[in-house]
Amino acid sequence: MNESKHEPIIGLEIHMELKTNSKMFCGCRADWFGQEPNTLTCPVCLGLPGALPVPNKKAVEWCVMLGLALGCEIPLFSKFDRKNYFYPDLPKGYQISQYDQPLAVNGWLEIKSPTKTTGDEDTSDGGEATTSTPPRWRDRKRIRIRRVHMEEDTGKLLHAEVDGQKCTLIDFNRSGVPLVEIVTEPDIRSSEEARIFLKKLHQIIRYIGISDADMEKGSMRLEPNISVRELKSAQNTSEVTRLPAGRQGRGSSDGEGIKEDLPNYKVEVKNINSFNFAKKAIDYEISRHIKLLNNNEIPPQETRGWDEKKGITYSQRSKEEAHDYRYFPEPDIPPIRWTESQISQLKSQIPELPDQKVHRFMAEFSLSEYDATILADIQETAKYFENALSITPGVSLGLSRGSRITPKTIANWIINKRADITKTTPEELVKLISQKSQVVQMDEKELEAIIKKVLSANPKAVSDYKSGKEQSLMFLLGQVIRETKGKANAEQVKQKLVQLLKYPGV
Amino acid sequence: MLLDLTITQLSQGLKAKKFSSEDIVKECYSNIERLNPSINAFITIIDKDVALKEAHNRDKDRGSDSSVLHGLPYVMKDSYNTQGIRTTAASNVLADYVPPYSSTVYQKLVDAGAILIGKTNMDAWGHGASSENTDFGPVKNPWDQSRVAGGSSGGNAAALAARMTVFAIGEDTGGSIRNPSAWSSTTGLKVSYGRVSRYGCIAYVSSFDTMGPMAKTVEDCAHILEIIAGIDQYDATSSPQPVPHYKDHLRDKLTDLTLGLPKECFGEGLDTEIKASIMEAASLYKKIGINIKEISIPLLEYGVPVYYLIGTSETSSNLARYDGIRFGQGRGEFTKETMRRIMLGTYALSAGYYDAYYKKAQQGRTLFIKEYTRALSECDAILMPVEPMVATKFGELINNPIQNMLADIYTCQTPVGVPSLALPCGFTKENLPIGMQIIGNMFAETLLLRLGYAYQNNTDWHTKKPNIGEHGK
Numbered sequence: 001m002n003e004s005k006h007e008p009i010i011g012l013e014i015h016m017e018l019k020t021n022s023k024m025f026c027g028c029r030a031d032w033f034g035q036e037p038n039t040l041t042c043p044v045c046l047g048l049p050g051a052l053p054v055p056n057k058k059a060v061e062w063c064v065m066l067g068l069a070l071g072c073e074i075p076l077f078s079k080f081d082r083k084n085y086f087y088p089d090l091p092k093g094y095q096i097s098q099y100d101q102p103l104a105v106n107g108w109l110e111i112k113s114p115t116k117t118t119g120d121e122d123t124s125d126g127g128e129a130t131t132s133t134p135p136r137w138r139d140r141k142r143i144r145i146r147r148v149h150m151e152e153d154t155g156k157l158l159h160a161e162v163d164g165q166k167c168t169l170i171d172f173n174r175s176g177v178p179l180v181e182i183v184t185e186p187d188i189r190s191s192e193e194a195r196i197f198l199k200k201l202h203q204i205i206r207y208i209g210i211s212d213a214d215m216e217k218g219s220m221r222l223e224p225n226i227s228v229r230e231l232k233s234a235q236n237t238s239e240v241t242r243l244p245a246g247r248q249g250r251g252s253s254d255g256e257g258i259k260e261d262l263p264n265y266k267v268e269v270k271n272i273n274s275f276n277f278a279k280k281a282i283d284y285e286i287s288r289h290i291k292l293l294n295n296n297e298i299p300p301q302e303t304r305g306w307d308e309k310k311g312i313t314y315s316q317r318s319k320e321e322a323h324d325y326r327y328f329p330e331p332d333i334p335p336i337r338w339t340e341s342q343i344s345q346l347k348s349q350i351p352e353l354p355d356q357k358v359h360r361f362m363a364e365f366s367l368s369e370y371d372a373t374i375l376a377d378i379q380e381t382a383k384y385f386e387n388a389l390s391i392t393p394g395v396s397l398g399l400s401r402g403s404r405i406t407p408k409t410i411a412n413w414i415i416n417k418r419a420d421i422t423k424t425t426p427e428e429l430v431k432l433i434s435q436k437s438q439v440v441q442m443d444e445k446e447l448e449a450i451i452k453k454v455l456s457a458n459p460k461a462v463s464d465y466k467s468g469k470e471q472s473l474m475f476l477l478g479q480v481i482r483e484t485k486g487k488a489n490a491e492q493v494k495q496k497l498v499q500l501l502k503y504p505g506v
Numbered sequence: 507m508l509l510d511l512t513i514t515q516l517s518q519g520l521k522a523k524k525f526s527s528e529d530i531v532k533e534c535y536s537n538i539e540r541l542n543p544s545i546n547a548f549i550t551i552i553d554k555d556v557a558l559k560e561a562h563n564r565d566k567d568r569g570s571d572s573s574v575l576h577g578l579p580y581v582m583k584d585s586y587n588t589q590g591i592r593t594t595a596a597s598n599v600l601a602d603y604v605p606p607y608s609s610t611v612y613q614k615l616v617d618a619g620a621i622l623i624g625k626t627n628m629d630a631w632g633h634g635a636s637s638e639n640t641d642f643g644p645v646k647n648p649w650d651q652s653r654v655a656g657g658s659s660g661g662n663a664a665a666l667a668a669r670m671t672v673f674a675i676g677e678d679t680g681g682s683i684r685n686p687s688a689w690s691s692t693t694g695l696k697v698s699y700g701r702v703s704r705y706g707c708i709a710y711v712s713s714f715d716t717m718g719p720m721a722k723t724v725e726d727c728a729h730i731l732e733i734i735a736g737i738d739q740y741d742a743t744s745s746p747q748p749v750p751h752y753k754d755h756l757r758d759k760l761t762d763l764t765l766g767l768p769k770e771c772f773g774e775g776l777d778t779e780i781k782a783s784i785m786e787a788a789s790l791y792k793k794i795g796i797n798i799k800e801i802s803i804p805l806l807e808y809g810v811p812v813y814y815l816i817g818t819s820e821t822s823s824n825l826a827r828y829d830g831i832r833f834g835q836g837r838g839e840f841t842k843e844t845m846r847r848i849m850l851g852t853y854a855l856s857a858g859y860y861d862a863y864y865k866k867a868q869q870g871r872t873l874f875i876k877e878y879t880r881a882l883s884e885c886d887a888i889l890m891p892v893e894p895m896v897a898t899k900f901g902e903l904i905n906n907p908i909q910n911m912l913a914d915i916y917t918c919q920t921p922v923g924v925p926s927l928a929l930p931c932g933f934t935k936e937n938l939p940i941g942m943q944i945i946g947n948m949f950a951e952t953l954l955l956r957l958g959y960a961y962q963n964n965t966d967w968h969t970k971k972p973n974i975g976e977h978g979k
Contacts, residue, residue: 043587043607043706047827049600050587050609050706054742084823084855093826170831326855328864331713331820333742 006293007229008286009262010188012278014201016211017153017219018059018178024152025053025096030177033217037158037171045176047091052332055080059178060103060150060336062210064346066180067104067148069204069353074343078103079335080150084326088170089155097181099327102149103336109184110355111200113141114192143197144185153177180211186225186262191282194224198275203354207379215273222272224282227263227299228289265301269313272306281306284313357382365389365407374415381421385414388426405433409491436489447493450483451500465501473497508533509669510971513726514753516672517574520565527561527568527577527621530672534579534623537670541974544651547665549584549642550592550625557623564619574729575673576619582675583659584625585632587706588612591622595708596640597630598839599828609706610741611675611717611734618733623671626661630841631825632677632710634658635685635913638904639843647690648972649939653897656686658710662720663690667972673730674720679710680813681892681917683718684928688892688941691930693958693968694720695727698948699923700745702731703738709824711817712743714920723968724929724958728752731951747949755952756959765791765944765957766801766885771916776894783932783940784891790964791889791957801884805877806915808870813918814911815854815867822851846907871921878922882947887957891916892928892941919945927954930967 023030026044043051064074081099155175159168182201188194202220205213213220267289269281289299303322304313329335352360354376361372361382376382388410410433413419419429454476455462465472473494480493508516508530519525535554542548557579564577582588585595587605589612594600608616615622629639637645637660645660647653648667655664659676663686666674676683678696687694695718702717709715719730732752738744767788772781788798825848830836840848854863881888894915903910919926924945931942946954962968 043605048587048605048607049593049595049603049708049827049833050585050605051607052705052741052743054740082823084826086826086829088829088831091827091832093829094823324857326823326852326857326860328819328823328855328860331711331743332709 005231006286006290007231008189008191008282009186009227009229009266010190010194010282011186011225011266012182012184012188012194012197013223013225013268014182014198015221015223016180016182016205016213018062018180019211019219020056020058020062020178022056023176024056024059024150024178025176028176032173032177033219035173037169037173040173041175045091046172047093047175053096053330055333056178061346062178062208063103063148063150063180064338064343065208065350066182066205066210067107068343068347069208069350070104070107070109070145070148070182070201072104072107072145072148074104074338075101076338076340076343077101077335078338080330080333081327082330083151085323087154088168089157089175091155091172091175095151095154096330096333097151097327098149102147104148105146107145107148108142109145109197109200109204110140110142111193111196113139114190114196141187141193143187143193146183146185148180148182151179151181153179186227186266191279191286194282195275195279198222198278200354202275203377207351207353209351215275218273220273222275222278223268223270224272224278224285225266225268226282226285226289227266228286228293229261229263230293263298265298267299267301267313268303269306270303270316277306277308280311281313284311288313351379365411367407367411371408371411371415375411381414384421384426385410388414388429391427392430405430409433444496447480447484447496448500451480451493451497454479454483455500462501473501476501507669509537509672510722510969512723513574513578513673513721513729516578517576520568520577521570521572527564527579528558530577531557531561531579531621531623534670534672537668538624538665541648541668542670545646545648545655545664545668545670546643547626547645547655547661547668547670548581548624549594549596549627549640549661552591552623557621560621564621567619573618573620573733575615575733577621578672579621579623580615580673580675581624581626581662581665581671582612582622583628583662583677585628585677585708585710586612586625586675587708588622588625591625593625593708594642595631596628596642597841597844598641599835599837600833601641601839602834605706607706610703610738612706614734615675624665626659626665626674628661629658629682630844631708631821632658632679632682632715633821633841633844633847634904635681635910636898636903637661637664637686638900639841641839641841644900647897648974649690649937650897653899653938654689654903656689656893656897658682658686659694659720660686660690663687663692663694666690666692666720666722668974669971673722673726675730675734676718676720677707677710678716678718678917678920679714680817680914680920683720684892684917684926684941684943685913687720687928688930688943689897689939691933691939691941691967691970691972692720692722693724693727693927693929693962694718695731695951695954696917696920696926696928697731697735697951698745698925699920700743701747701925701949701951702735703741703744705738705740705744709820711820711920712824713820714813714817714923716920724927724955724962725753725756727927728756728955728959731955745949750952752952752955756956758956760794760796760956760960763887763953763957764797764799764885765887765889766799766881767889768801768803768806768881770803770806771890775915776891777896777934779932779934780891780894780896780940784889784942787931787942787961788889790961794960794964796957798889799885801881801888803877803881803888805870805874809874809918809921810911810915812867812870812874812921813914814850815863816871816921818847818851819854819864819867820851822848822855843904843907843910874919875922878919878924878945879947882924882945886946887950887953888945890943890945892943893917896934896936896938896940916943924948925951925954927951927958929958929961930970931961931965932967933970 082094084094155172301319303317357376358372589608636654637657645655662674667690683694926945
């Protein structure tokens with residue numbers, strides 16, 4: 001089988017618009033989506049003669065915060081550069097970007113690996129037992145982040161027909177909107193890993209609150225780099241994943257003393273706007289490369305586009321046609337020099353991130369990893385959960401004294417959508433839960449009577465249970481709940497039922 | 507005539523109602539109408555009636571607290587964006603371009619109540635030292651109309667020399683204020699990088715460009731600078747250094763000061779008459795109590811390559827926006843000289859050549875900065891010629907690209923960012939103007955203006971004007 005002989009090598013470039021009030025280098029509003037064309041423009045973002053860029057402080061800070069959230073180092077010196085190329089949506093003839101000294105470098109993001117390979121276990125550094133760093137799960141894998149940098153978005157071309165003539169119109173509303181670019185090392189080994197990585201990155205971005213990261217509005221755009229490596233033996237599979245995370249300098253995937261054999265070509269697929277398309281495009285490329293490799297051909301290095309209707313990629317630009325961007329330091333913007341205290345100040349503004357939250361929920365509230373992950377998935381849900389907990393008597397102290405509402409109960413209500421949390425306040429939810437649980441509490445005697453009645457009516461199920469058939473318990477439970485007309489709490493019923501099955505005489 | 511008066515005298519006269527803004531503006535237009543057809547200092551002349559109406563309004567709204575520039579007519583290099591008024595940078599590429607916004611300097615002058623009467627001719631995009639590289643015809647030197655007026659702010663200097671304006675706003679990237687000042691016997695100040703906002707002035711070399719005053723006297727320059735200088739929220743490279751009251755310091759005593767004369771500036775290649783004039787200026791300074799000292803700037807000759815490698819690199823990028831899509835004309839409208847600079851710069855930035863050219867030039871720039879810092883630690887200011895030769899004949903520079911670059915030998919210390927004041931210091935036997943420059947540390951404009959003021963108090967070169975027929979009254 002081909003798959004056993006080939007291993008995909010995937011890196012990702014992600015562009016993401018920040019949701020600052022104003023654009024990157026001027027005072028124009030940045031929320032361009034859906035606005036009338038060319039209404040959010042000024043001399044600066046139109047690139048008029050003589051106009052000068054002044055960087056947006058908030059955008060630069062947010063970019064650094066994202067870098068910190070991704071475990072990056074923040075060099076104390078950074079600068080902007082000009083990336084020179086012609087395109088009608090680029091009014092200055094160059095894009096202000098960052099070249100060799102980006103705001104953040106050498107980070108990592110840990111993902112839950114979809115397939116357990118032998119190598120993945122080695123990604124754990126072992127006994128990390130500090131309180132700030134959560135312990136590493138054994139099925140986790142670190143994807144290294146090469147760099148996070150700041151740049152500006154371009155305008156948008158609209159191919160239209162005006163007065164019966166085909167033409168291209170330019171809308172500069174998007175020109176100069178702050179854009180962050182995140183580049184990973186080629187550590188991803190499957191399209192599913194890529195999808196999981198992207199979802200996790202998306203979640204972190206939403207947590208920090210720096211971007212809507214709305215794929216449909218194009219505020220997050222994906223560019224996978226794909227190549228396929230032929231394996232000599234199956235043991236080689238995860239050589240790259242064993243690299244220590246975040247130890248490499250920019251532009252080099254070769255760790256010191258660690259041999260890494262990357263293919264000598266790569267294919268970049270441009271501007272994909274959904275996680276699923278990214279997955280599909282990667283899969284399409286992988287099988288295309290394998291076919292070529294099996295024919296003893298090396299896939300040409302090139303940039304390809306994604307045709308979402310046909311579900312295929314197509315060649316856009318070969319290596320020979322690649323631009324020489326003639327990067328040089330942007331003379332209109334002085335370099336950025338940070339102090340350590342500025343960086344730590346920005347670090348302190350990063351909210352608790354999803355992984356930290358999951359760990360805390362598990363440790364503090366004895367939730368399962370599954371429950372904690374669902375609650376932490378969306379920041380608002382997690383916040384709602386904690387709000388509800390804080391007003392539940394006893395629970396906030398970690399004691400269930402005097403209350404039968406446990407964190408698990410609240411979590412279940414939210415997870416199983418027993419109440420619509422968009423319409424119910426945490427106070428209302430807690431009241432609802434306690435009403436429900438009080439039904440059982442008050443009618444304990446009645447519940448006991450019902451259970452006894454059900455038990456005597458189902459002697460076979462009782463004896464099945466006693467002979468070890470666990471399913472019988474569920475059958476009996478169902479019967480009791482039906483008799484209580486759904487008023488009883490299933491957990492309570494179950495406890496009482498087990499008790500009465502064990503000690504029927506009580 | 508009124509246009510021979512200084513800004514101080516004009517301002518006082520206006521406030522005392524000895525004459526009106528209308529009188530001054532009328533005098534300007536009379537000289538423009540008579541002389542500009544041959545001198546060609548202007549690309550755009552503001553409609554006379556518009557200017558007169560503005561003067562009329564200024565005469566009415568003048569108060570005792572009005573700015574010293576209130577009601578005074580002036581001209582601007584055509585690289586400054588002036589909202590609603592055509593701005594071409596002397597290139598056909600922008601031949602019909604009417605900007606929808608104003609440069610910071612222009613806005614400050616509008617706020618001060620000064621009256622713009624024209625946009626002046628220049629080397630296109632600042633590319634030149636003779637005002638021949640223009641799509642609007644070359645500027646003729648009022649002192650000798652077979653010669654160039656210097657550049658790139660040549661229109662300004664010619665307009666001042668021919669008394670078509672009270673003052674002018676220029677822009678200096680590698681000598682563009684000082685060179686025409688020297689060749690037309692006017693005074694011009696190249697300010698420290700960041701002293702005056704660059705916002706809205708069409709960029710030549712973003713990291714060298716400086717916006718500065720050109721006028722008849724040092725005192726005039728002090729008045730203008732005080733109004734146009736200062737930090738600007740629209741220019742991230744503008745300096746937060748507070749703006750001194752330059753004119754209040756002009757008469758400060760010059761004690762314990764040393765002027766350095768770099769020996770490299772007085773060797774081969776320097777016109778002997780120019781050398782003699784600078785030496786004469788040095789002895790005058792000595793006479794008024796200033797120490798004169800020979801210093802050395804061994805790297806001087808590297809100024810031209812450093813300047814032209816970084817300069818062309820940046821200009822190749824700065825001119826990329828004129829792509830033929832939005833400003834009417836295509837890139838084929840660039841002049842040969844401009845195309846040459848775009849190609850040189852593109853080459854210097856290209857993969858495989860970047861390290862050898864652009865990067866090397868930036869390293870050279872760092873050495874150059876150190877060199878000037880050291881030189882300026884041995885003296886308070888440096889005195890040297892502006893140009894090795896007097897104003898050239900038409901065609902001499904534009905047809906010889908290398909010579910054109912070498913003409914900048916004394917003025918291409920702009921990669922250092924330091925300020926420099928150019929002022930008239932004599933004439934050749936052929937009655938061609940000679941200029942000198944005084945260079946100081948970053949933000950030492952006050953000292954330069956004091957030194958220049960003292961010189962003009964003891965000489966009358968700056969009062970001389972070309973003999974182009976008696977005019978006015």
